Amino acid sequence: MSRHAREVAAGMDGAAQGERSLAPAVTRAAAILDMLAERRGRAVPLAELARGLGAAKSSVSNVCNALAEAGLVRRTPEGFGLGRRLVGYAEAYLAGVDIVREFQDVCREREDCQEETVQLAVLGESGLEVVYLARRDGRHPVVLASQIGRPLPATTTATGKAMLAELPPAELAARLGAAGPLAHPTSESITDHDELRRDLDAVRERGYALDSGETLEGLLCLAATVPGTATRGQAAAVSFTGLATAASAGRRRERAERLRGLARDLGARMGAPEVR
Structure with missing residues (x-):
């Protein structure tokens, strides 16, 4: 697990996370993307994401669904994976x-x-x-x-x-x-x-x-x-x-x-x- 995901998974509840992040939902979204990236294309079940982040499934589900609507992750029968829209961001970054x-x-x-x-x-x-x-x-x-x-x-x-x-x-x-x-x-x-x-x-x-x-x-x-x-x-x-x-x-x-x-x-x- 990446350093960022480990920080979220280290027992940061909503209050503690709020003290360390100006936007806790964004922090959690970034940690989810980190976890999905580590799987190299394999979808991760919602329960596993929640367990890895030490967060409630409902909270992680809300973030994942918002990311899916933005095209940053994709829903699969097995769970969630990285979304196609990230490719465009990567190409834009590398071009610069x-x-x-x-x-x-x-x-x-x-x-x-x-x-x-x-x-x-x-x-x-x-x-x-x-x-x-x-x-x-x-x-x-x-x-x-x-x-x-x-x-x-x-x-x-x-x-x-x-x-x-x-x-x-x-x-x-x-x-x-x-x-x-x-x-x-x-x-x-x-x-x-x-x-x-x-x-x-x-x-x-x-x-x-x-x-x-x-x-x-x-x-x-x-x-x-x-x-x-x-x-x-x-x-x-x-x-x-x-x-x-x-x-x-x-x-x-x-x-x-x-x-x-x-x-x-x-x-x-x-x-x-x-x-x-």
Whole structure:
């Protein structure tokens, strides 16, 4: 149950709820929507909603019926589910989301990002290039090959490999087949298609991508995809970059976990479902 629904279910009767909310009915309606969202499309019986909220069935029924009249929930033989009108609200919200602004906000809010050089990149609509949209330097900035708006090879950059690893197999094969020889800006760059596929298999297994001197010698970059961005039409990824000499195995794992947390936070702001 979400935090909001838990607050309502924690024994808040009408009087107590009134002390904490300027509009108790709206607060209860929001908690009902939270509970329905957690069921991922499965209808919830009225009795179960009332029990989860710790409220009388009659009170919950009144709120649900009002939500149904507004198109925010739908009645089914099994109970209540989310209504179709919410789709329009979601689309309107997502249309106004600026991923660069949200990236900067998330980086500012996360204390564990302050040490890192953090970047945001998107995968081109075709081919094997990534374009960097934003960068935020940490307390120990490094010189990077990437520049805002400049394309770089997806096959050598961690951000690019993270996004390539999530492509459907047929699309990945098409992009590789049309690309010709792979870019090799350094001696560490992968130039063989089979070796690249093995590297992408490793990305999927561990949940993040690595660029160990493949784009610029001496640097280690970790990247993870931003959940939900591919389904909106353009995949995005975030990365941490630092000196390879400062990257022990233990520190790499710790940085990868922080990176995945950043990616999840940004994804949530972009409308991706919450990862549990």
